[in-house]
Amino acid sequence: MxxxxxxxxVQRCSLGKFLLWIGVxxxxxxxxxxxxxxxxxxGLNQTNMNNAFGFALxxxxxxxxxxxxxxxxxxxxxxxxxxxKELKNIINYAxxxxxxxxxxxxxxxxxxIGQPLRGWFIFWHANVHSMLTEVAFxxxxxxxxxxxxxxxxxxxxxxxDKIPFFHNLSHNMHEVMAVFAATGxxxxxxxxxxxxxxxxxxxxxxxxxxxxxxxWPWTFFLFTWSAAxxxxxxxxxxxxxxxxxxxxxxxxxxxxxxxAKISGWMLLTYITAKIIDxxxxxxxxxxxxxxxxxxxxxxxxxxxxxxxxLIMEVIVGGVIPALILVTRKGRQTPxxxxxxxxxxxxxxxxxxxxxxxxxxxxxxLTFENWFTYFPSWQEIATTILPVAYGTILxxxxxxxxxxxxxxxxxxxxxxxxxxxxxxxxKEAIEQDMASQDLTPAESAG
Amino acid sequence: xxxxxxxxxxxxxxxxxxxxxxxxxxxxxxxxMQENNIPFQKDETDKMLSITWLRVFKLDNGKPYPDTDxxxxxxxxxxxxxxxxxxxxxxxxxxxATATDYSMETGIVSQIYTRCFGCxxxxxxxxxxxxxFNWWDPVWPSGMERSLNPNVxxxxxxxxxxxxxxxxxxxxxxxxxFTEGRTEIEEHEYQPxxxxxxxxxxxxxxxxLNPKHKVYKLKQDPRAFRLLEKLxxxxxxxxxxxxxxxxxxxxNYIENEKVDVEPKKH
Numbered sequence: 001m002x003x004x005x006x007x008x009x010v011q012r013c014s015l016g017k018f019l020l021w022i023g024v025x026x027x028x029x030x031x032x033x034x035x036x037x038x039x040x041x042x043g044l045n046q047t048n049m050n051n052a053f054g055f056a057l058x059x060x061x062x063x064x065x066x067x068x069x070x071x072x073x074x075x076x077x078x079x080x081x082x083x084x085k086e087l088k089n090i091i092n093y094a095x096x097x098x099x100x101x102x103x104x105x106x107x108x109x110x111x112x113i114g115q116p117l118r119g120w121f122i123f124w125h126a127n128v129h130s131m132l133t134e135v136a137f138x139x140x141x142x143x144x145x146x147x148x149x150x151x152x153x154x155x156x157x158x159x160x161d162k163i164p165f166f167h168n169l170s171h172n173m174h175e176v177m178a179v180f181a182a183t184g185x186x187x188x189x190x191x192x193x194x195x196x197x198x199x200x201x202x203x204x205x206x207x208x209x210x211x212x213x214x215x216w217p218w219t220f221f222l223f224t225w226s227a228a229x230x231x232x233x234x235x236x237x238x239x240x241x242x243x244x245x246x247x248x249x250x251x252x253x254x255x256x257x258x259x260a261k262i263s264g265w266m267l268l269t270y271i272t273a274k275i276i277d278x279x280x281x282x283x284x285x286x287x288x289x290x291x292x293x294x295x296x297x298x299x300x301x302x303x304x305x306x307x308x309x310l311i312m313e314v315i316v317g318g319v320i321p322a323l324i325l326v327t328r329k330g331r332q333t334p335x336x337x338x339x340x341x342x343x344x345x346x347x348x349x350x351x352x353x354x355x356x357x358x359x360x361x362x363x364x365l366t367f368e369n370w371f372t373y374f375p376s377w378q379e380i381a382t383t384i385l386p387v388a389y390g391t392i393l394x395x396x397x398x399x400x401x402x403x404x405x406x407x408x409x410x411x412x413x414x415x416x417x418x419x420x421x422x423x424x425x426k427e428a429i430e431q432d433m434a435s436q437d438l439t440p441a442e443s444a445g
Numbered sequence: 446x447x448x449x450x451x452x453x454x455x456x457x458x459x460x461x462x463x464x465x466x467x468x469x470x471x472x473x474x475x476x477x478m479q480e481n482n483i484p485f486q487k488d489e490t491d492k493m494l495s496i497t498w499l500r501v502f503k504l505d506n507g508k509p510y511p512d513t514d515x516x517x518x519x520x521x522x523x524x525x526x527x528x529x530x531x532x533x534x535x536x537x538x539x540x541x542a543t544a545t546d547y548s549m550e551t552g553i554v555s556q557i558y559t560r561c562f563g564c565x566x567x568x569x570x571x572x573x574x575x576x577x578f579n580w581w582d583p584v585w586p587s588g589m590e591r592s593l594n595p596n597v598x599x600x601x602x603x604x605x606x607x608x609x610x611x612x613x614x615x616x617x618x619x620x621x622x623f624t625e626g627r628t629e630i631e632e633h634e635y636q637p638x639x640x641x642x643x644x645x646x647x648x649x650x651x652x653x654l655n656p657k658h659k660v661y662k663l664k665q666d667p668r669a670f671r672l673l674e675k676l677x678x679x680x681x682x683x684x685x686x687x688x689x690x691x692x693x694x695x696x697n698y699i700e701n702e703k704v705d706v707e708p709k710k711h
Contacts, residue, residue: 114565
């Protein structure tokens, strides 16, 4: 029924099966939407946040999705600025994942503020000293960039592409995409860094505070670095999950391996810097404020913030995946690659978790105790909401847009299903690609 | 400005709370609630959701009977000057919408309720937990709205609020002085509600830069200390205590560190 909308040369499941899948995910989406409406209508009393935990699950989710969505800017940087041509085969998906992550972050922020209708005050009454101001400006601008990067993909839908205006618009946007990739990398450097600065500048919170250079605490640079390292891991992870779900290979191994290798070296250098930062903080910064490392990681309720969280973040979620990814054997062994990208995503998410939650949980006044928090169902539902939204957008994009340029090559339809005309067309496209070293999408543009 | 070089136009209002005198009666808290139209819920059992601009903490020395000792510590907003006295207090510097401000004229950290959009970054920044979020819209029991202070606006759901040293009283005192042809206000003309309510006279308030004000001398008392001085938040609330364990409770010290809580000269 919708076959005219499906890209040429690829196979998709029946519309009924697709709608059933979307229907199931939509139930989760609606659950999240219900939680969101409750928060907007009744206020943040619907959450389990309190006066000690002004930041909680949502801010963590924001920081985490922005770090994981860092694959978009860094892959774009590698593809268009550094010139890694192989990555053209995964850049579309990286952009889509980035678009989902950043739109989710903006949505969560809109729920998280106490007076959503005043959200624009952050631009109108901007305080230039605040890291959040920088986050708001760069995040909004970069979301605009991601939209511009995602738009040509939508225009490449088989039916939309038939309209000359959209065909030409898409082609011309591809031509100038390097400019947007450079803009995206510039903006990302600052907002990823500012998000690191959010906790790093809190000189009243010894767990989060870091010294630094000029106005930027070390967390500013560590956050950007970790997003560049772990964002591509998330892109690889989602690509692998998509391949499992649809039951076919979508991106060639050499593309994934290249991204994994770069990600591995970024992760190794990041985690080295992170370990140095942690040691300096533990032995110099914190003691100056009257704290020891033990105070941050012991005697807390249920050991929710014990040393295990530091080991999980730095060793399990940092050193181990880095060592796997920098070795050829590690990258080329499917199981090890899966483990590495999952651990890297867990590691960076844990980093964001402690830099939001543990910062607030640690007692600073000597006569106060550790603060505890567990999210309400409304907070959980609205945090899962972006996952459902992302799943639906990926499903729609995969079905109707040429997201994976190598898909038709990796999954040629059985010859008996091709008509004579289609066979001729397929051969022509392949010859065209071979002569110009282009993907089908770029060839069409 | 250096102390002793007093410019009458520049004030640095602050508080000195004598913990040796405080009985923990809570009159200061009640007066603060009443003066500042602080809302409350039917169920106030979860104190993490309560709004208490001024909260009295009960400290103990951790020793068993008969050596046990307790101390009551009232904690208003510290009105931090921040590192270098530039007004970059922990909360002011982080607010993305300039909804909280440090007055270089009075040293008071204010909160602009109509500009706050409820991001709560300031709450995360404050190590003293003096900032509170309005999780609900204020609802006053029938008839009680008539007791609201007309000089203080009530706050809506979704914004942060905190102690402002009863700034409305400063404005009233300034207006009165102006109508009487004066440019300066007397020490007694501007006193927060908690100071007036304290039956033990444990709280003293005034201009920390003005040698004529009582707080000027009191902050130099050998018993004086401030909370979390090591963080360099530079609070304008001083505490007095003759008990060493109380002064020690004011800050964090690592093991084997020389604890500098001996009575000292400022």
